[in-house]
Amino acid sequence: PAEQVQGLPYDLPIVGYRDAVNTLRLWSAKAVDEFNLADFNKGSYVEAVEGKVLAENLTKVLYPNDNTMAGKELRLRQQYFFVACSLKDILRRYRRLNETWDALPDKVFIHLNETHPALVIPELMRILIDQEGLDWDKAWDLTQRATGYTNHTILPEALEKWPVSMMERLLPRHLQIIYEINGRFLQKISSLYPGDIKRLQRMSLIDENGERYVRMANLCLVSTSSVNGVAELHTEILKKSLFKDFYDLWPERFHNVTNGITPRRWLLKANPSLAQLITEKIGDHWITHLDDLKKLEDFSGEKSFLEALAKIKRCNKGQLSNWAMKNLGIRLDPDAIFDVQVKRLHEYKRQLLLVLYIIIFYNRLLADPNYDPVPRNFIFAAKAAPGYYMAKLIIRLIHGVANVVNANPKTRGKLSVAFLPDYRVSLAEKIMPAADVSEQISLAGMEASGTGNMKFMMNGALTLGTYDGANVEINQQVGDENMFLFGLRTEDVARLRPTYCSRDYYNGNPEIKQALDMIKANVFSLLEPGLFDPIVRSLLDYNDYYMLLADLKSYSDAQDR
Structure with a gap:
């Protein structure tokens, strides 16, 4: 590669309810050579540490301003850095316990949350083909079955497009793989819909209107085994309009998974007084089985319960008011x-x-x-x-x-x-x-x-x-x-x-x-x-x-x- 950067992992324990502890692995970018003594001795003091600065900029700010071409390039570099580090770590763990790649989709499922990590697809294909020696069809089968895509919004910023010229310069091998995926896919579409040029243009991984762009959402739709929206209405919009062509082709891949929240944080921890009142009425089973809250309907006419609710709400409002005055000088x-x-x-x-x-x-x-x-x-x-x-x-x-x-x-x-x-x-x-x-x-x-x-x-x-x-x-x-x-x-x-x-x-x-x-x-x-x-x-x-x-x-x- 033209440039080398080290990814340094940091494990952050995520402490959950009771004995549950998960590990979130984060990555920091480090330069391979942090200080160039030769440049320094020539009097090029800035150039001597240039590599260190450029490398560490990758992880200084998540989602940098991309209104400039420099910002866009930093975003693409950042996305590839996180994908490359995480994927290499995932595959290292898999190979530690498995001699072949056959069981990869049974042991690993990589969730593409929006298009930001979409480079997982060409990166996984690159590793399986170039480094592990698998043929295209085997690598493609494993990649598809081991990945899924969640769309979170119909807005353009969630449907990323990267200039082909930028991908060509930064990630030429990945662009080759994307071209190959696109060529094979369009051949299939052409055989199913002969002469439907507009459909081919809409579904292509490459936007050919004006400057050429790689459509990362289309890459996810073509290359994964599962596609979901995050609410019933949203998923129906994806099926009927935004991703209609793909839904018509693969209806079995589309399903809904409505977003959710954890009551352990947003009620038990954030509102302990209300949580205690609920527990007094219906027991603590609700903490892990939220449907139990329906039992509170039995107390909807109980005056003492409603008074207790009102008292808790008033107390919480007082606490926020006190915090706002003390920390911000704002009176509520x-x-x-x-x-x-x-x-x-x-x-x-x-x-x-x-x-x-x-x-x-x-x-x-x-x-x-x-x-x-x-x-x-x-x-x-x-x-x-x-x-x-x-x-x-x-x-x-x-x-x-x-x-x-x-x-x-x-x-x-x-x-x-x-x-x-x-x-x-x-x-x-x-x-x-x-x-x-x-x-x-x-x-x-x-x-x-x-x-x-x-x-x-x-x-x-x-x-x-x-x-x-x-x-x-x-x-x-x-x-x-x-x-x-x-x-x-x-x-x-x-x-x-x-x-x-x-x-x-x-x-x-x-x-x-x-x-x-x-x-x-x-x-x-x-x-x-x-x-x-x-x-x-x-x-x-x-x-x-x-x-x-x-x-x-x-x-x-x-x-x-």
């Missing part, structure tokens, strides 16, 4: 409703929809002194991808709205907005038990599953959401009477999109118009005029792709309920 009124949206910041998750509603709510308070709703604390926490400009701008808008709303004495005690920084598991463990309302408001058809919806509901929050992702299956379990559903459904989105005009909603609803006009008039960016113009343009000039304005009235009505 524990007697107000904690209306919470915490998750990755992405436009399809529609944090902006909640922001627009907050502005509407704020305007109602100012316009009508007699308007006396239950006081609200709107709580956000999120992180945005490093190169996601619009997501970062929405975070700034949340802060801008919070600064205006929280400073107005006319709305104090009735409305507050807080953004809790550095969202992470330990912070989520404080937020989930304290939430009264769980915001799950993605555009229908966009959210693959979601797990925050499960964590909030497990801790007694009411779900306010669209009929999307795992909200659908939660609704099937708890019923309409125990959720606040609103908005377009997946089929409505598809029907409306061809004729959708966001300005019709802007011009047709005075509250929506006022909210957007306030953003445009720099009410929330007084010292930086025009800061939020891109947000307004995305909603009006670029026709609101995620259909916030179409759902805003329905969302507002659901909030009012």
Whole structure:
């Protein structure tokens, strides 16, 4: 190889419930030659340590900003590094106990979680063919049966494409293998669908439209034995639209595995008071058999139980309030409703929809002194991808709205907005038990599953959401009477999109118009005029792709309920 890097393993014990301990193996990149003395003696002091810096950059930051070609290349290098290290370790362990490769799929199954580890396929083929001497057909059979692919979202960022020119330069042997997989696959498709050139173009592993790209999702679909989505609705979307050609070819490979969460962390550990109350009522079997929680329905009319639930919720809200004041200087009124949206910041998750509603709510308070709703604390926490400009701008808008709303004495005690920084598991463990309302408001058809919806509901929050992702299956379990559903459904989105005009909603609803006009008039960016113009343009000039304005009235009505 043109470059050599060492992978140094670090084993992290993952301590589970009771005696369960798993090991998570992480990898750090190290230079083979950390210091070049010859370069140093020539006065090339930077070049003397250049190899060390370049090697260790591979694992300095996971998922680096890929808005530049250098960032894209670092991502591809990073993905191959982790694949190569992990696969070599897996195969080393296998060969320690097995003399031949025949039992590999019986002993090893490699889960490709999204397309990020898709290079497992050509790397495993390379090892089996080039190093172990297997013929193509045997290596291909083993590779297919030993791998499976999970798709987590229909969004483009999960369907990675790498420039052929970059793959050719960095991973030429892997590209040869991908070409061979593609050639054999397209021959099969051509024989099944003679003359269907468009189908061949759609299913090819190589995107030939303009600059040539390797489609990593297609590589996973062709090369693995199992494909799944992560919620019933999401899996149906994969079958009927996104991966329809592949589903038509191999329906037996597709199945659904709805995402899940562990009650040991998100209830037993995060909310010990509620866990203790549940155990007092139904025993501790629920800790490992969550279906036992259905037994709590027997106590739904018991006054003392409901009072105990309310007391625990109030205590959890007080604890989060105290933490926020002590660590952030943010005041949260524990007697107000904690209306919470915490998750990755992405436009399809529609944090902006909640922001627009907050502005509407704020305007109602100012316009009508007699308007006396239950006081609200709107709580956000999120992180945005490093190169996601619009997501970062929405975070700034949340802060801008919070600064205006929280400073107005006319709305104090009735409305507050807080953004809790550095969202992470330990912070989520404080937020989930304290939430009264769980915001799950993605555009229908966009959210693959979601797990925050499960964590909030497990801790007694009411779900306010669209009929999307795992909200659908939660609704099937708890019923309409125990959720606040609103908005377009997946089929409505598809029907409306061809004729959708966001300005019709802007011009047709005075509250929506006022909210957007306030953003445009720099009410929330007084010292930086025009800061939020891109947000307004995305909603009006670029026709609101995620259909916030179409759902805003329905969302507002659901909030009012």
